[in-house]
Amino acid sequence: xxxxxxxxxxxxxxxxxxxxxxxxxxxxxxxxxxxxxxxxxxxxxxxxxxxxxxxxxxxxxxxxxxxxxxxxxxxxxxxxxxxxxxxxxxxxxxxxxxxxxxxxxxxxxxxxxxxxxxxxxxxxxxxxxxxxxxxxxxxxxxxxxxxxxxxxxxxxxxxxxxxxxxxxxxxxxxxxxxxxxxxxxxxxxxxxxxxxxxxxxxxxxxxxxxxxxxxxxxxxxxxxxxxxxxxxxxxxxxxxxxxxxxxxxxxxxxxxxxxxxxxxxxxxxxxxxxxxxxxxxxxxxxxxxxxxxxxxxxxxxxxxxxxxxxxxxxxx
Numbered sequence: 001x002x003x004x005x006x007x008x009x010x011x012x013x014x015x016x017x018x019x020x021x022x023x024x025x026x027x028x029x030x031x032x033x034x035x036x037x038x039x040x041x042x043x044x045x046x047x048x049x050x051x052x053x054x055x056x057x058x059x060x061x062x063x064x065x066x067x068x069x070x071x072x073x074x075x076x077x078x079x080x081x082x083x084x085x086x087x088x089x090x091x092x093x094x095x096x097x098x099x100x101x102x103x104x105x106x107x108x109x110x111x112x113x114x115x116x117x118x119x120x121x122x123x124x125x126x127x128x129x130x131x132x133x134x135x136x137x138x139x140x141x142x143x144x145x146x147x148x149x150x151x152x153x154x155x156x157x158x159x160x161x162x163x164x165x166x167x168x169x170x171x172x173x174x175x176x177x178x179x180x181x182x183x184x185x186x187x188x189x190x191x192x193x194x195x196x197x198x199x200x201x202x203x204x205x206x207x208x209x210x211x212x213x214x215x216x217x218x219x220x221x222x223x224x225x226x227x228x229x230x231x232x233x234x235x236x237x238x239x240x241x242x243x244x245x246x247x248x249x250x251x252x253x254x255x256x257x258x259x260x261x262x263x264x265x266x267x268x269x270x271x272x273x274x275x276x277x278x279x280x281x282x283x284x285x286x287x288x289x290x291x292x293x294x295x296x297x298x299x300x301x302x303x304x305x306x307x308x309x310x311x312x313x314x315x316x
Contacts, residue, residue, distance in 0.1 A: 006084040013089030019048040024147040027056040032070040042072040080108045088116045102129035115140030122185035124157035135161035150178035204268040207278045213285045
């Protein structure tokens with residue numbers, strides 16, 4: 001089945017993720033039709049677009065085109081026939097997504113891809129009421145903010161058609177994203193599961209008083225994070241084994257097992273009083289930090305890092 005090229009995107013929901021997606025789509029030369037029922041949503045979106053214009057990498061259009069190639073609408077229904085792809089960014093609630101996706105499926109041309117930015121709900125759980133063509137529905141989960149961070153997880157449900165998976169991967173790749181295909185649905189997908197595992201141990205170490213919140217973060221940003229920004233844990237392990245992953249596992253396996261046993265014994269319980277201790281220790285540090293400055297510095301350095309990685313990969 002041949003699919004038309006994607007030139008017009010519908011964005012549903014203009015929270016942080018929806019606004020960032022909109023900025024990226026516009027910067028890459030796409031027409032965007034946007035809707036959000038929240039009061040003042042259109043003005044907040046335009047303010048967001050203006051604020052982040054200069055930070056978007058590899059922009060394909062002028063600032064004037066970027067700011068004027070979207071249409072904010074009260075109702076998306078009259079415009080569904082104009083769309084080539086929908087990026088849904090509604091609340092992370094199963095009942096909401098079931099109703100919305102069923103409505104979109106029933107009223108959108110049957111070959112239009114409907115991608116959800118859901119950060120953890122597999123699409124098989126909210127396509128149950130879709131009667132027309134549930135095969136074109138999948139997850140397109142970005143990492144925040146989508147206009148900067150290249151990762152997007154493409155997660156089909158068991159009934160998603162291969163042609164739509166391929167088209168979604170190609171579409172996100174054409175935007176400069178670095179899409180990964182999650183072959184089987186799993187709650188939280190991949191990146192959030194990894195993040196949850198690391199955070200659970202980080203919370204445990206802080207709550208137990210083994211390390212301060214500030215030094216915990218420094219352990220990542222001055223060590224693990226630097227390496228993982230360039231090579232993921234599997235390649236890092238392989239390099240640590242002298243180029244032999246088997247050697248790494250065989251050499252560190254016994255110690256790794258001991259650490260895992262201790263981690264299991266001290267597993268962080270989100271429903272325990274440990275949460276109050278954690279909050280107190282984190283807030284004590286964060287209260288002395290200028291968070292706006294931290295965010296601005298992070299984004300500036302992130303832009304430079306992404307640009308350097310892109311230039312390096314192109315030179316290979």
